[in-house]
Amino acid sequence: MPAFRHRHLLLAPLALSLALLAQAEPLVLQPAQLKALGIATTAAGNGAAMQGSRYPARVLVPNAQMRVVSAPVAGMIEMLAVAPGSKVKRGQVVAHLASPQALELQRDALQAGSQSALLQQNLKRDEQLYAEGLIPESRLQATRAAATQAGAQASERRQGLALAGIVPGKLGGPLALVSPIDGVVLEQGVQLGQRVDTAAMIVSIARLNPLWLEIQAPLEVAAGLREGAPIKLANGEQRENIGGKLIAIGRAVDPASQTVLLRAEVTKGAETLIPGQVVEVELPGNGQTAAGLRLPAAALIRHEGQTYVFVQGAGGDKGTPFEPRPVRVLGQGGDGVTVDGVKAGEAVAIKGVSSLKAMFTGVGKE
Numbered sequence: 001m002p003a004f005r006h007r008h009l010l011l012a013p014l015a016l017s018l019a020l021l022a023q024a025e026p027l028v029l030q031p032a033q034l035k036a037l038g039i040a041t042t043a044a045g046n047g048a049a050m051q052g053s054r055y056p057a058r059v060l061v062p063n064a065q066m067r068v069v070s071a072p073v074a075g076m077i078e079m080l081a082v083a084p085g086s087k088v089k090r091g092q093v094v095a096h097l098a099s100p101q102a103l104e105l106q107r108d109a110l111q112a113g114s115q116s117a118l119l120q121q122n123l124k125r126d127e128q129l130y131a132e133g134l135i136p137e138s139r140l141q142a143t144r145a146a147a148t149q150a151g152a153q154a155s156e157r158r159q160g161l162a163l164a165g166i167v168p169g170k171l172g173g174p175l176a177l178v179s180p181i182d183g184v185v186l187e188q189g190v191q192l193g194q195r196v197d198t199a200a201m202i203v204s205i206a207r208l209n210p211l212w213l214e215i216q217a218p219l220e221v222a223a224g225l226r227e228g229a230p231i232k233l234a235n236g237e238q239r240e241n242i243g244g245k246l247i248a249i250g251r252a253v254d255p256a257s258q259t260v261l262l263r264a265e266v267t268k269g270a271e272t273l274i275p276g277q278v279v280e281v282e283l284p285g286n287g288q289t290a291a292g293l294r295l296p297a298a299a300l301i302r303h304e305g306q307t308y309v310f311v312q313g314a315g316g317d318k319g320t321p322f323e324p325r326p327v328r329v330l331g332q333g334g335d336g337v338t339v340d341g342v343k344a345g346e347a348v349a350i351k352g353v354s355s356l357k358a359m360f361t362g363v364g365k366e
Contacts, residue, residue, distance in 0.1 A: 026313060026321035027359050034320060040351035041312050044293045044342045054234045054336075057213040057264070059277040065207040067180045071200045072163060075099025077190050078174050084188050088179040088205060095190075095202050096174040102166055109157035116154035119147040183207040186275065209270040213244070215262040215281060219253055220330060220338050221294075222260035225283065231264045234280040242269030293343075294336045299350045300329070301357045309339070310356045312347035322349060324360045 029039065079096035082088055126143040129135045166175060189201035196202075213231070225246060232243045244266035253260055264281070266273065273279070299309050306326050313321035327341030342348060349356055 026323045027310070027356060028319040028321050030319045034352075037352040037355040039322075039349055039356070041347040042296065042299075042350050044295060044344055044346045044348050054280050054282055055215050055217050057215040057279050057281045059266075059273045059275055059279065060212040060214055061186070061206045061208065061275050062210065062212050062265075065181075065183070066186075067183070067205050069094055069177050069179065069202045069205065071097055071177075071196045071198060071202060072166075073097070073099045073101040073105070073175070074195075074197050075101065075175065076195045077192055077202070080188070080190075080192050082185050082188075082203060084185050086185045088183060088185060090179055090182050092179045093176045094179055094185075094205075095177045097177060097196075098174045101198075102175045105157070105160055106166060109154070109161050112150070112154040112157040116147070116150040119143070119150045123147040177202055179205055181205060181207060206275070208275070210244070210265050210267040211270045211273055211275070212247075213264040213266060213279070213281060215264065215283070216254070216257065216259040217262050217283065218338070219258055219260055221283065222249055222262060225249060225262070229284045231281050231283060234282040242266060242272060244268065244270075293340075294338055295342070295348060296350050297337050298353060299348050300327070300337060300339075301353060301360075303357070303361055307339075308360070309342060310349040310353065310360075311342060312349065322356055324356075 029037070033039075075097040076099070077095060078098045080094070081092075081096075082094045088094060123143050126135060126140050130137065130140045183205045184207075185203050186206050187201075187204040189203065190196055215231075217225075227246050227249060229246045230243060231246060244264050246262060247265045248263040250261035250263075262283075295309065301308050301310075307329055308324045309327055310322040311325050313323060315321075325341060327339040330338040330340055
């Protein structure tokens with residue numbers, strides 16, 4: 001019991017000090033003072049006045065729109081027809097590959113095809129001989145099994161040629177590697193004359209419309225968003241011409257930054273963006289989350305370990321009052337913060353705050 005009383009006596013002055021600060025008299029300013037100090041306010045939770053909730057985003061190409069042209073067999077790059085940034089059409093030749101392995105595949109396919117054709121002829125002959133009673137059934141069955149096996153082997157060789165992009169029935173010449181889609185060459189993985197192994201990346205090609213934006217947003221902001229919500233760029237001359245919508249809201253929180261990954265799809269103006277580019281986007285919403293209200297970070301001041309905002313009251317003959325009100329910061333991201341302690345729609349000072357702070361701390365010292 002004595003220890004409890006001692007701890008209570010230590011905490012009592014601190015609680016009394018915070019209570020006195022919370023009950024500090026409003027600062028009353030005349031119209032001329034408001035103009036001279038450049039005081040401006042915004043409604044708490046007004047996302048438009050905060051220029052939206054701005055967050056950095058990285059431009060990415062959707063996975064389904066990317067293709068890699070790789071070497072189907074080992075060989076040497078004999079010709080490169082494109083370079084990074086080149087536009088290509090589906091079926092357009094992007095490189096030539098000289099490959100002894102390709103020649104071996106062509107040779108094996110030709111041999112397997114010839115063997116299959118020969119055994120098919122033998123099968124027809126033996127079927128005729130068996131019908132005439134000149135050979136036993138066992139010989140016909142053996143010939144049929146051999147023809148079936150040869151046909152399967154020939155089919156396997158043809159499929160191998162098709163996977164390697166080699167034209168069946170043509171022996172010799174370089175192997176032409178073609179683009180599988182219409183798009184733009186993003187990356188070149190080899191140089192002219194370079195020897196490459198099987199599956200080595202020659203070029204990567206992508207279709208650049210639509211594009212993705214990956215955004216890291218605070219948890220409390222992401223909680224108030226829904227898939228399909230519109231997004232737009234927050235800066236640049238063309239920001240009004242670029243827009244899209246949210247298509248995915250992550251379900252995992254980054255333990256270090258306490259942010260959630262958002263993915264947006266940009267269809268309007270995607271051609272003006274470049275994969276890998278970092279841009280700033282505005283997220284939708286009225287600034288209110290399940291845990292508090294959004295305010296511009298410029299609205300906050302710190303004094304004696306406490307965070308305050310200046311809430312404007314109703315003006316009168318004596319002037320316009322500004323109440324220094326303590327708030328609790330719940331989260332921060334971009335140019336805004338989420339706070340508890342103000343009501344939605346209350347007018348909060350966002351410009352001239354340093355002047356109001358000087359007046360407030362001066363009054364506090366007296």
